[in-house]
Amino acid sequence: MTQHIVKSFQEELDGLSAQIAQMGGLTEAQLQAAIEAVVKRDTQLAERTIREDQRIDTLEAEIENQAIRLIALRQPMAADLREAIAAIKISIDLERIGDLAKNIAKRAMVLQNDFEGANRLIQGISRMGRLAQRQLKQVLDAYSNREAQAAMEVWRDDEEIDAMYNSVFRELLTYMMEDPRTIGVSTHLLFIAKNIERIGDHATNIAETVGYLVTGEWVHDERPKGDTTSTTAVHSGS
Numbered sequence: 001m002t003q004h005i006v007k008s009f010q011e012e013l014d015g016l017s018a019q020i021a022q023m024g025g026l027t028e029a030q031l032q033a034a035i036e037a038v039v040k041r042d043t044q045l046a047e048r049t050i051r052e053d054q055r056i057d058t059l060e061a062e063i064e065n066q067a068i069r070l071i072a073l074r075q076p077m078a079a080d081l082r083e084a085i086a087a088i089k090i091s092i093d094l095e096r097i098g099d100l101a102k103n104i105a106k107r108a109m110v111l112q113n114d115f116e117g118a119n120r121l122i123q124g125i126s127r128m129g130r131l132a133q134r135q136l137k138q139v140l141d142a143y144s145n146r147e148a149q150a151a152m153e154v155w156r157d158d159e160e161i162d163a164m165y166n167s168v169f170r171e172l173l174t175y176m177m178e179d180p181r182t183i184g185v186s187t188h189l190l191f192i193a194k195n196i197e198r199i200g201d202h203a204t205n206i207a208e209t210v211g212y213l214v215t216g217e218w219v220h221d222e223r224p225k226g227d228t229t230s231t232t233a234v235h236s237g238s
Helices: 003-040 043-074 078-108 118-145 148-178 180-215
Strands: none
Touching: 003 043, 003 078, 003 118, 003 180, 043 078, 078 118, 078 180, 118 148, 118 180, 148 180
């Protein structure tokens, strides 16, 4: 293989990394805007956030096509093949985070602060959102720097978002059971909190992919999950 071909191949791999960095930056901005739209009840910001999702979708398709083309034409081995596979997997998770941020923005458009305690709950959701933003930034930095250890710190931190979600979930259930008039807005807040919790899961996916990219090994340990809402009893009057 000539030096020119090696250089050209490396440029293609670098191009993939640059596109992931661009997509990651857009996704971070999308998530930040969605959370801000909820906290401020800003419908115009929510509308812009929803429209921006198309740019993330377009980048995901471009990255996938470029990576598949690279695999087909270059037939990379070992670490180079992992670069292409990681780019595909990370772009899929970023696209899903963008979708979840868009869903949060849609809920922000119909939120009404119409019961006592809603403000406190929204502040709790805001803290969840900031934690998810931090996780996303850290895992994207870990990808850029090819740092498996930094990625695994994000992987281990996912329990913190789960714990916050459990707290918000229980409080919202209490409001809904005590006062049926709160059910409408509480349901929207519940979906927003769940979407943030799922964003944490996708950041964890990316962390696992970065670990694989750097070490060549997938994480085999059980994920540190702290979401207990599926076992939370809900008592109805029937």
